[in-house]
Amino acid sequence: xxxxxxxxxxxxxxxxxxxxxxxxxxxxxxxxxxxxxxxxxxxxxxxxxxxxxxxxxxxxxxxxxxxxxxxxxxxxxxxxxxxxxxxxxxxxxxxxxxxxxxxxxxxxxxxxxxxxxxxxxxxxxxxxxxxxxxxxxxxxxxxxxxxxxxxxxxxxxxxxxxxx
Amino acid sequence: xxxxxxxxxxxxxxxxxxxxxxxxxxxxxxxxxxxxxxxxxxxxxxxxxxxxxxxxxxxxxxxxxxxxxxxxxxxxxxxxxxxxxxxxxxxxxxxxxxxxxxxxxxxxxxxxxxxxxxxxxxxxxxxxxxxxxxxxxxxxxxxxxxxxxxxxxxxxxxxxxxxx
Numbered sequence: 222x223x224x225x226x227x228x229x230x231x232x233x234x235x236x237x238x239x240x241x242x243x244x245x246x247x248x249x250x251x252x253x254x255x256x257x258x259x260x261x262x263x264x265x266x267x268x269x270x271x272x273x274x275x276x277x278x279x280x281x282x283x284x285x286x287x288x289x290x291x292x293x294x295x296x297x298x299x300x301x302x303x304x305x306x307x308x309x310x311x312x313x314x315x316x317x318x319x320x321x322x323x324x325x326x327x328x329x330x331x332x333x334x335x336x337x338x339x340x341x342x343x344x345x346x347x348x349x350x351x352x353x354x355x356x357x358x359x360x361x362x363x364x365x366x367x368x369x370x371x372x373x374x375x376x377x378x379x380x381x382x383x384x385x
Numbered sequence: 386x387x388x389x390x391x392x393x394x395x396x397x398x399x400x401x402x403x404x405x406x407x408x409x410x411x412x413x414x415x416x417x418x419x420x421x422x423x424x425x426x427x428x429x430x431x432x433x434x435x436x437x438x439x440x441x442x443x444x445x446x447x448x449x450x451x452x453x454x455x456x457x458x459x460x461x462x463x464x465x466x467x468x469x470x471x472x473x474x475x476x477x478x479x480x481x482x483x484x485x486x487x488x489x490x491x492x493x494x495x496x497x498x499x500x501x502x503x504x505x506x507x508x509x510x511x512x513x514x515x516x517x518x519x520x521x522x523x524x525x526x527x528x529x530x531x532x533x534x535x536x537x538x539x540x541x542x543x544x545x546x547x548x549x
Contacts, residue, residue, distance in 0.1 A: 244458075247459060250458075250459070251456040251457050251458050251459045251460035251461070252457050252458050252459075253457060253458030253459070253461075254458070254459075255458075256457075256458070264457075292415040292502070292503055292529075293415050293416050293417060293420075293428075294408075294414075294415050294416050294417030294418070294420070295411060295414070295415045295416075295417070295418075295530055295531045295532070295533070296415035296503055296529060296530055296531070296540070297415070297417075298531060298537075299526070299529050333528075334527075334528070334529070336526065336529070338456070338502075339456055339460055359524050359525055359526060359527070360523050360524015360525070360526075360542045361523055361524070362463070362500065362523060362524075362542070362544060363498075363523070363544065363546065364497075364498070364546070365456075365460060365463050365498070365500070365544075366459055366460055367459045367460070367462060368459070369459070376460070378523075378524045378526070378542060380526060380527065380529075382527065382528070
């Protein structure tokens with residue numbers, strides 16, 4: 222059972238360790254593999270409209286997600302979300318639980334739709350999961366992601382209407 | 386003949402008047418129609434990697450464009466650009482001249498591709514122009530723009546490779 226609750230600053234060391242490992246792998250997030258802790262804190266805590274964490278039954282933080290408007294003003298009804306899961310907690314449905322939670326949370330914040338701007342096409346597990354959760358591939362950005370092992374690969378834009 | 390040169394702070398009053406009118410119309414840019422001058426300055430001058438202006442033969446500033454990385458790190462080889470033209474200078478090829486200039490400028494800054502994230506689908510003149518200049522529609526975002534007259538309308542993602 223995954224508990225999802227708002228982020229607190231005391232969660233940061235664990236969240237940063239997850240982000241650091243995720244960014245370093247260079248295969249799913251655009252954030253530089255050399256991102257500093259301060260840059261990551263700004264991107265994950267200061268800039269987003271909301272940051273949440275997912276906890277395992279023993280209370281350990283094993284994942285985190287952010288929500289923010291994807292565009293200002295007249296595009297601000299569409300939100301953007303990002304999710305990370307600790308390497309040793311993959312495959313337990315935590316990303317799915319966070320994505321479901323983030324959709325409800327986005328609706329409660331007044332967002333009408335959710336957009337992912339840069340889903341790495343080679344991240345097949347993520348693409349499959351977002352599709353299962355109701356997202357559609359609405360665009361393909363040719364060679365828009367510089368994968369650390371594979372070089373330039375396509376990235377997908379995925380989208381889901383949350384409300385009329 | 387349109388001269389295009391780097392923005393200087395003395396250009397700001399004119400650039401702001403163009404931006405203000407553009408944002409107020411609420412039919413092409415996501416920026417709120419109620420954007421303040423400080424918000425516009427941040428978005429157009431402080432955040433971008435480069436800001437340029439287009440001048441008419443008599444030296445008057447009649448347009449402006451910005452360039453910035455569209456994503457951090459591993460997506461940072463794709464740039465994003467935005468263009469505005471004064472209402473009384475439309476139809477003179479100024480947007481086309483700025484777009485051509487911005488592509489050369491982007492290449493000189495090391496970018497490999499250019500992406501427009503939110504081309505309002507009802508802005509047919511812009512869509513036609515970007516296509517003529519080599520951009521392709523790579524995605525359609527359903528109802529992603531809240532048009533001030535037409536309500537929710539689709540927005541397009543357009544993309545052009547600038548270099549191998």
